[in-house]
Amino acid sequence: MNTFLPRKIDKVLVPPIKCQGIKTKLINFIAANIRWDGAGRWIEPFLGSGVVLFNIRPERALVSDTNKHIIRFYQEIQSGIIDEIIVRDYLQEHGVRLFEKGKDYYYEMRYNFNQSQDDSLLFLFLNRASFNGLMRFNSKGEFNVPFNHKPERFRKGYITKIANQIGNIRKIIIDHDWKFEVADWEETISLSNDKDFVYLDPPYIGRHTDYFNSWKEEDALKLAIKTKALPAGFALSMWKENKYRQNEHLKNAWDGLVMKEFKHFYHVGPTESLRNHMTEVLAIKPEYAVKTELMAS
Incomplete structure (x- = not known):
């Protein structure tokens, strides 16, 4: 048998989405x-x-x-709707507002997300600004994780890190025959x-x-x-x-x-x-x- 697995992964790639139980x-x-x-x-x-x-x-x-939000996020990277430049610009803009307004802005963004349910960039923002890397929804399908109490969350280095994660997985996704489905x-x-x-x-x-x-x-x-x-x-x-x-x-x-x-x-x-x-x-x-x-x- 030819062996695709087992093998050693020399550098483990960290995805841009965080959730409990990540491997x-x-x-x-x-x-x-x-x-x-x-x-x-x-x-x-x-x-x-x-x-x-x-x-x-x-x-x-x-x-x-x-979880339709995760699948849509990766589908939009695959289709080119989202890339590292778009993510960087979005997080820079809303990171400044979060720094200025603090938790009120986070909860405003969370409310907007729960009203629209179809904004992948907003989903990423909440995922990276929420408490302790949790991803949690209530019985109505609403994102309900509280703020992480870090209004300075989206510093330049942190935004660059997330943008690089997007760029890395985008290159991998477009180079492979992968189907993402809800x-x-x-x-x-x-x-x-x-x-x-x-x-x-x-x-x-x-x-x-x-x-x-x-x-x-x-x-x-x-x-x-x-x-x-x-x-x-x-x-x-x-x-x-x-x-x-x-x-x-x-x-x-x-x-x-x-x-x-x-x-x-x-x-x-x-x-x-x-x-x-x-x-x-x-x-x-x-x-x-x-x-x-x-x-x-």
Whole structure:
């Protein structure tokens, strides 16, 4: 088998969108433990920030999320509606206003976003000015993360950093055959075949679940059943345990897979209980794992 994966990612690219559970620290762990020839499509039904996609960089990909704002943002980069120059100019303009008006301007911008629901630049502004890197929506689909209390947030260096992130992913996106869709996970994985590889990073049961919509235990069980029946290779990112508890769902629903463990520390979250060491697992369909070390029972 030719090997697209495993491989080492020399420089991990950080995407412009921030959200809880971002896998930046796990990129090389993921890339080193999956065995796939890259002949088919890389399929991600829970795209989130896009950090795994942008670093794995498959030639072809089908990626989706129910969060229409994330998908629209990357679609507009792909189509050329948004680029690094447009982002820099926008953040410079509104960064000055934020500095002058403080939290009142942030909440004005948040209100405008929730009224329009279709402004990708405003979405980026809120994402980078909101509290603690959270992305959270209420039951009405309204962005409801409070201000981060940093009116000076958009300094020149910070704007340059974000603009460079946009430029980096824009070059990658236009150089690859990738499709971004607003879609349910079940619809997306149903399109997979035996040459594809499906990477799953669903919301975590028992942790923050209002990233965009709800995620119940029944959803998680259905995902496990549907995924294990796929003809494609697959890997699941899932938390195993922290100092408070263990994830019984992982043991009960994802048995028979190769389990790779990674201990790390989450910095994103509004409370101390979300800032602790955690053991995360990459659960891999056995024939797609680099080496069988520990099987779930």
